[in-house]
Amino acid sequence: MTTGFWRIKKMSRSDNSKKSPVCWKLLSIGSGNTLFEDSYKLVAVSYPGMEHQSSVTYGNWYRNGYRQRDVSATGIGFKFDFIIVHESGHEWFGNNISMKDSADMWIHEGFTNYSENLFVEYHFGKKEAEDYVIGSRHNIKNDSPIIGVYGANREGSGDMYYKGGNMLHTIRHVLNDDSKWLSILRGLNAEFWHQTVSTEQIESFIARMVGVDLSKVFDQYLRTTKIPLLKYKVNGKTLSFKYERVVKGFAMPIRVIINGKEVVITPNEENKSLSFPKRSKHLKSIAISTLIWRNRICNVFSRPTLHSRGARPRRFMVIAILQAAPGESVISSEK
Numbered sequence: 007m008t009t010g011f012w013r014i015k016k017m018s019r020s021d022n023s024k025k026s027p028v029c030w031k032l033l034s035i036g037s038g039n040t041l042f043e044d045s046y047k048l049v050a051v052s053y054p055g056m057e058h059q060s061s062v063t064y065g066n067w068y069r070n071g072y073r074q075r076d077v078s079a080t081g082i083g084f085k086f087d088f089i090i091v092h093e094s095g096h097e098w099f100g101n102n103i104s105m106k107d108s109a110d111m112w113i114h115e116g117f118t119n120y121s122e123n124l125f126v127e128y129h130f131g132k133k134e135a136e137d138y139v140i141g142s143r144h145n146i147k148n149d150s151p152i153i154g155v156y157g158a159n160r161e162g163s164g165d166m167y168y169k170g171g172n173m174l175h176t177i178r179h180v181l182n183d184d185s186k187w188l189s190i191l192r193g194l195n196a197e198f199w200h201q202t203v204s205t206e207q208i209e210s211f212i213a214r215m216v217g218v219d220l221s222k223v224f225d226q227y228l229r230t231t232k233i234p235l236l237k238y239k240v241n242g243k244t245l246s247f248k249y250e251r252v253v254k255g256f257a258m259p260i261r262v263i264i265n266g267k268e269v270v271i272t273p274n275e276e277n278k279s280l281s282f283p284k285r286s287k288h289l290k291s292i293a294i295s296t297l298i299w300r301n302r303i304c305n306v307f308s309r310p311t312l313h314s315r316g317a318r319p320r321r322f323m324v325i326a327i328l329q330a331a332p333g334e335s336v337i338s339s340e341k
């Protein structure tokens with residue numbers, strides 16, 4: 007067996023915190039909300055696997071990855087058994103918190119996809135986790151919205167997995183406070199413990215905790231397939247910028263590096279500008295900081311082919327200086 011399996015006995019809360027994979031540990035919540043209260047089992051089956059409360063089915067050929075491939079195409083996916091981590095993540099998002107209507111299936115799959123990143127981050131590091139989530143973007147199709155049709159037993163796009171996870175990753179970077187982010191994930195499981203909920207309930211809980219109105223961000227990524235485009239122009243010591251292809255009112259802040267200094271800008275659909283003092287250095291370089299660029303809102307969710315000439319999104323970690331990378335479709339400069 008190449009997979010690292012965890013011996014899981016009947017779990018009390020204290021066992022859980024010592025021996026479980028971290029996504030479980032991270033999501034475990036306070037008193038009165040012990041997970042696995044009805045036990046936890048893996049049951050061998052002849053198909054890849056499926057979440058079932060307290061009885062996850064497993065058939066991933068006892069190998070790391072998912073069906074012997076790496077969903078992130080980075081190599082990181084081969085470091086753990088996808089089925090064990092993903093399907094067990096559903097104990098929180100799917101079993102502890104369930105959707106009211108299958109149109110909101112992303113509540114199960116988006117968050118559970120994100121729990122894979124938590125697992126990777128704990129065991130292999132933050133950079134690995136970022137590479138994993140960003141690598142998974144090549145799976146995003148943007149074929150139809152993530153939220154399906156209400157009252158018709160119709161799920162939305164399969165993008166609920168990777169796009170859902172990437173949206174959460176992006177919100178984490180907007181928040182820029184990891185411990186608070188973790189408290190939000192735990193808070194969701196406490197607030198909605200053993201309940202069926204709607205997307206609106208999840209949205210308003212997160213927005214309340216973050217303290218920022220994220221409704222347009224959720225609208226953009228859950229209810230449309232539009233990929234935001236950040237446009238900017240440099241004129242002397244003035245930088246102007248705006249978003250295109252966004253829902254009305256979309257104003258996601260992003261961090262950029264200007265002349266080597268990090269600045270937060272909040273573009274919207276209107277032209278906004280930032281002027282620098284006369285005695286400051288000539289405005290000669292604008293870059294999305296490497297970290298933020300890799301996690302920024304702009305390139306989240308577009309398919310590789312939409313980026314440029316078939317290049318994989320990860321290539322765009324490299325900074326755009328003054329002008330966008332050739333063919334780049336998510337950030338562009340105007341002369």
Ligand SMILES: [Zn+2]
Pocket residue numbers: 057092093096114115118
């Ligand atoms: Zn799932």
